[in-house]
Amino acid sequence: MSLVLGVLGGMGPAATLDFLAKLQAYTPAERDQDHIRVLADINPQVPDRNTPGGAAGPVLAEMAGGLAGAGAQVLAMPCNTAHAHADLIMDASGLPLIDMIAVAAQAAAETGAHRVGVLGTKGALRLYREYLAAQGLGFVGLPAERQEAFMALLYRIKAGEFGAAARNEMRALAEDLMAAGAEALIAGCTEAPLVLSADEVRLPFIDAGDHLARRCVAVCLEYEPAPTLPL
Template sequence: MAEGSSDTSLALGVLGGMGPAATLDFLTKLQSFTPAKTDQDHIRVLVDINPKVPDRNLAGSGAGPVLAEMAGALAGAGADVLAIACNTAHAHADLIQRASGLPLIDMIETASSAARDRGARRVGVLGTKVALRLYREYLAAQAMGLVTLEPRRQDEFMATIYKIKAGDTGPGVRREMADYAADLVAGGADALIAGCTEAPLAMGPKDVRVAFIDPGELLARRCVAVCLGLEPAPAALGA
């Protein structure tokens, strides 16, 4: 609980800015899922929207130490639990938790568990190569397979993601995203995870013929539940 507050809810610290539009989308979902009648019913949210975090997709970019510093600052500002509004940045989850001493509500775990709960056996994921590696591990641990784009299409997908980061969510980009999803379904996916936080900005359930899983939406719902005491907070690393 944030110091100096009589509220029993937990304060949420959000590592964001990767990219800014995706973080704002996450915060909008967080607010909309909170059962509040007054301002005071909402949870306290401390957000670092830091677009200067080095590119998480580039090996050796130095993103980890920057994210760790952000997490430590959020803890110092009064956060009780953390969330990361970026799938790929979860590659540094352990470092983030060690630097802050706070538990993390894990987006990758949350989305993978949702796929399992929907009865999926082979899950298509649209994400960066780093995010795909993380999802492969989490899905395999729950006896599910991963379906990915073939290399050329993966490169094209990343080009589309950078278009979205630049503000293009128009019909052309939406068609491209729907086509990537169709490729995964054709490859045997019986559920699809939009495993890059920019992806849901340009696609949704109507664009996919199988179960559509938005990790940011699920993370927002879970953050509300944890902060309001409706779900236990995750254990802190090493606890």
Template sequence: MSRVLGVLGGMGPAATLDFLGKLQALTPVERDEDHIRVIVDINPQVPDRNDPFARPGPVLAEMAGGLQGAGAQVLAIACDTAHVHADLISRASGLPLVDMIETASRAARDTGARRAGVLGARDAVRLYHEYIAAQGMGLVTLPRDDQARFMDLVGRIKTGDVGAAVREGMRQLAEVLVREGAEAVIAGCAEVSRVLDPVDLRAPLIDAGAELARRCVSVCLGLEPLPQGR
């Protein structure tokens, strides 16, 4: 019997559905019953993770507690930036959390990269800096103006704009990281992988959502131990 996975989602909804699709695709099955049971809270009303005056932490903690009460045994957060509140979420639920930031950073290390670039919101990039350093790598970030352009593109993706202009804009920003010395690029925002493909880059592209899904499958099927605290 596999462990039940609880997913904090809705940030945004399309990105959560994308994560769930990857989770399903990465689960080895021969019949429906082989899939992992997943309990998902898709809550688009979580306060803005990028607003310094918003308070998403208590809402995320309440969601986590609700998932635990519904039967979840392991948690995942389908949003990089929401991991700023990971400690609060874990304490509120009492459940182990499969950390997306840690998982994607390990995947970048496994490419052999010495420096990794991150396409993510400001607070998510700060978290990645900590975890990438723990893997013995340097961090490459976007210049200020390009970071502002990145956030504009993310906003457009959230409205459903995944057209050619947005795709090209995201590819250009990834190339900025490569030119600055990144030997691997982490899609550190759930929206990025919706418009950026590995074939678009001259360096390995790490899809944080896909890496999280892969590790959730492994943990829930008992192929690796439950994660410990941060």
């Protein structure tokens, strides 16, 4: 019997569907009944996580409470920036959250890199800087004007642009991080892997959503212990 996973999704919808596909692909199953039960709230109406004021927090808390009421036993959220509200989500639901930022930072440490570049929103970058420092790793970010270019590209991807132009621009941003001294690269925005793959990067490449899916499978099938609620 596996744990029931509750997914706070819709940030954005394409990234959530990508995560759910990875979750299914990584589950060792010979029949339908071997898969994990997943309760997903795909809510594109969550306020923009990049807008100051924290308006997303109460909505995410309500979603988490709803998932707990529906029977979820552990939560996951395939949105890096929204992890700024992790404590509120756990307080509202009484459920532990499998922390995508922590999972990705651990994966970066396991590459042996000392300096890690991150493609992500400003909010996500603040979290990654903290989590990487806890692993004894240096953080490499984009200069201000290139970070603004990343944000503009992010919103184009959210609007459905997945073609060659978007792929070329994301690859160029990754190359900027490499040129700045990154020894590994974290796709710290769930839209980034929609237009950038490991074979396009000449460094260890950590897709945070991919690693989150793997950890969810391990936790829900009880191969690894579930996270605990903060004291």
